[in-house]
Amino acid sequence: NEILKAPRAYDTEVLWQKDKDHFIHPFTDFSVFHEQGCDLITGSEGIHVEDSHGNRFIDGIAGLWCVNVGHGRSEIAQAMAEQATRMAYFSTFNNLSNAPAAELAAKLAELAPAHLNHVFYSCGGSAANDATIRLVHYYFNRLGKPNKKRILSRRNAYHGTTYLAASLTGIESNNWDFDTLDHLVTHLSEANCYRRPEGMSESEYCDHLVKELEDTIERIGADNIAAFIAEPIMGAGGVLMAPKGYHKRMQAVCRAHDILYIADEVVTGFGRLGHFFASEAMFDTQPDIINVAKGLSSGYAPLGATLISDELYEVLGTPQRKGGVLSTGFTYSGHPVSCAAALKNIEIMQRESICDNVREVGPYLEERLKTLAHHATVGDVRGSHFMLCIENVADKTTKKLLPVEARVGDRIAFEAQQRGLIVRPVGHLNIVSPPLIWDRGVVDRVVETLDESLAATTATLKRDGYL
Numbered sequence: 001n002e003i004l005k006a007p008r009a010y011d012t013e014v015l016w017q018k019d020k021d022h023f024i025h026p027f028t029d030f031s032v033f034h035e036q037g038c039d040l041i042t043g044s045e046g047i048h049v050e051d052s053h054g055n056r057f058i059d060g061i062a063g064l065w066c067v068n069v070g071h072g073r074s075e076i077a078q079a080m081a082e083q084a085t086r087m088a089y090f091s092t093f094n095n096l097s098n099a100p101a102a103e104l105a106a107k108l109a110e111l112a113p114a115h116l117n118h119v120f121y122s123c124g125g126s127a128a129n130d131a132t133i134r135l136v137h138y139y140f141n142r143l144g145k146p147n148k149k150r151i152l153s154r155r156n157a158y159h160g161t162t163y164l165a166a167s168l169t170g171i172e173s174n175n176w177d178f179d180t181l182d183h184l185v186t187h188l189s190e191a192n193c194y195r196r197p198e199g200m201s202e203s204e205y206c207d208h209l210v211k212e213l214e215d216t217i218e219r220i221g222a223d224n225i226a227a228f229i230a231e232p233i234m235g236a237g238g239v240l241m242a243p244k245g246y247h248k249r250m251q252a253v254c255r256a257h258d259i260l261y262i263a264d265e266v267v268t269g270f271g272r273l274g275h276f277f278a279s280e281a282m283f284d285t286q287p288d289i290i291n292v293a294k295g296l297s298s299g300y301a302p303l304g305a306t307l308i309s310d311e312l313y314e315v316l317g318t319p320q321r322k323g324g325v326l327s328t329g330f331t332y333s334g335h336p337v338s339c340a341a342a343l344k345n346i347e348i349m350q351r352e353s354i355c356d357n358v359r360e361v362g363p364y365l366e367e368r369l370k371t372l373a374h375h376a377t378v379g380d381v382r383g384s385h386f387m388l389c390i391e392n393v394a395d396k397t398t399k400k401l402l403p404v405e406a407r408v409g410d411r412i413a414f415e416a417q418q419r420g421l422i423v424r425p426v427g428h429l430n431i432v433s434p435p436l437i438w439d440r441g442v443v444d445r446v447v448e449t450l451d452e453s454l455a456a457t458t459a460t461l462k463r464d465g466y467l
């Protein structure tokens with residue numbers, strides 16, 4: 001990669017200081033940031049990223065669950081450059097469109113489950129979820145059901161951080177000292193097989209969660225509930241696996257009560273579970289709406305999309321009683337450069353059969369990660385395909401957690417980084433969500449590195465009196 005070899009156009013120390021003085025980073029611990037600033041990631045290629053000191057790491061998190069086709073794809077850069085040169089931007093409001101946006105909408109309709117044929121574009125996952133809820137409210141308003149407003153979400157769900165998406169999000173610590181739109185959202189229990197109530201079988205647990213949904217609908221009234229939103233596998237909340245049949249049964253209850261079913265496939269979509277869309281292929285559900293972002297463009301450009309069923313579109317897209325304008329959308333809805341990136345990304349995924357690779361290597365990654373269960377802190381290794389997680393505990397029998405101050409996830413991530421691997425710490429968890437191009441050889445190297453990192457972490461936890 002010639003660009004990686006070229007001299008840098010900046011002084012690293014100066015840049016580090018500018019960042020520290022002026023960039024308010026998302027999800028960054030200020031107590032650490034004020035002292036240490038940030039690591040600058042300055043290069044990336046294939047499965048690797050490089051920092052400003054020239055250290056090279058295997059990327060175990062695909063940037064942030066998004067660089068699905070891997071780094072440094074000059075084909076995507078080229079497609080973006082060509083589009084930016086030809087026509088970088090023009091409005092898609094008021095009966096205007098552009099070639100990549102139209103092509104991509106048709107491509108998404110082709111790849112998605114048969115009944116999802118209409119696409120509303122946004123700039124990322126939060127905005128897609130936010131726009132979706134507005135569209136859902138609008139849909140019921142147009143049907144003469146203006147009381148159907150409440151959205152059922154789940155504790156520990158992650159749906160983003162715009163005001164509405166943050167309100168859908170059920171990870172408590174994400175909203176500390178922030179406000180949420182509580183009149184619009186009710187959180188049900190998370191579906192978490194690992195921490196299900198003591199003595200309950202998986203199928204009893206499923207019954208229990210479905211009953212909670214039914215009871216909630218009875219309490220609030222179906223006339224007041226617009227939709228249920230769920231990630232097929234909860235991502236940032238801890239790669240939480242629902243009991244078998246959960247999504248299908250939840251959808252059936254929703255359907256029986258005229259409650260729309262929204263699948264947030266921002267992480268699970270675009271190959272991470274071995275399919276472009278996981279809802280139908282893996283969970284046997286037919287959502288009314290599916291949201292995607294991240295892997296849609298493999299992170300090469302910001303982009304989100306809401307896929308809407310024919311049935312909903314009939315209501316949203318018919319000329320209105322009061323004029324014909326759907327008065328919502330973003331300046332960058334259907335941005336030509338982002339859509340060009342997504343089209344090339346999909347072309348690569350299909351040409352290189354990337355979903356096949358995930359279906360082939362994913363189970364191997366899961367199986368190999370499970371061999372780490374002998375380490376003192378590893379309570380659970382779970383997930384599916386290229387969406388996996390290690391849950392660390394103090395006691396494997398009681399599943400009791402280590403104290404927060406032990407920062408076990410950070411310790412493991414630090415040890416791994418010292419050994420050339422980036423995995424993501426989230427509290428007591430470590431998430432592995434790699435680019436979808438890992439092969440078995442890479443998996444072996446990664447598991448070996450994690451094996452050493454877990455052993456080193458156990459030693460420091462013992463040294464510090466936590467184990």
Ligand code: PMP
Nearest residue numbers: 124125126158159160235266267
């Ligand atoms: N939904 C899910 C399931 C996500 O994991 C994320 C981001 N991690 C979002 C929505 C929000 O996406 P974005 O950060 O692009 O706004």
